Amino acid sequence: MRIEIVVNGDRYVKEVMADLSLLDFLREVLGLTGTKWGCLTGDCGACTVLVDGEPVVSCLQLLRQVEGRDVTTIEGVEHSGELDEVQAAFVANGGAQCGFCTPGMIMSTEALLRANRSPSESQIREALSGNLCRCTGYSKIIDAVLQAAAERA
Ligand code: FES
Numbered sequence: 840m841r842i843e844i845v846v847n848g849d850r851y852v853k854e855v856m857a858d859l860s861l862l863d864f865l866r867e868v869l870g871l872t873g874t875k876w877g878c879l880t881g882d883c884g885a886c887t888v889l890v891d892g893e894p895v896v897s898c899l900q901l902l903r904q905v906e907g908r909d910v911t912t913i914e915g916v917e918h919s920g921e922l923d924e925v926q927a928a929f930v931a932n933g934g935a936q937c938g939f940c941t942p943g944m945i946m947s948t949e950a951l952l953r954a955n956r957s958p959s960e961s962q963i964r965e966a967l968s969g970n971l972c973r974c975t976g977y978s979k980i981i982d983a984v985l986q987a988a989a990e991r992a
């Protein structure tokens with residue numbers, strides 16, 4: 840089938856299999872490998888991207904369901920080669936160790952901060968509850984989100 844979609848501000852028109860997932864499209868067709876291939880069951884959040892600004896686990900999303908919509912991946916977060924506030928705060932606070940969960944964490948954080956410029960710790964934990972991390976114990980991630988929110992406020 841023919842699909843038209845906008846990813847990180849670029850419009851693509853592609854012929855794809857009807858059952859292709861958004862995750863496989865991003866990684867295998869567009870080569871945007873920042874979005875991670877984790878559980879593939881919707882449980883880990885490593886594949887989180889934004890669709891029209893809302894966080895979505897791309898492993899469970901069929902590409903055809905996001906036809907014509909606006910997708911943002913971790914590659915679309917930076918500003919002209921510079922880390923954005925959320926990315927920089929993760930680095931500064933040790934919020935990334937192995938880094939496997941980090942793109943999904945950052946995308947969920949970006950969605951949170953668009954909706955709530957000054958989230959409480961409990962609101963941050965709720966917003967990131969679908970993103971699993973095996974490394975950091977979460978407290979450094981929470982610190983990173985609080986710092987990013989303060990810098991954007
Ligand atoms: S890979 Fe999609 S939620 Fe785990």
Ligand code: FES
Pocket residue numbers: 934935936937938939940941971972973974975
């Ligand atoms: S930094 Fe390793 S899984 Fe989160």
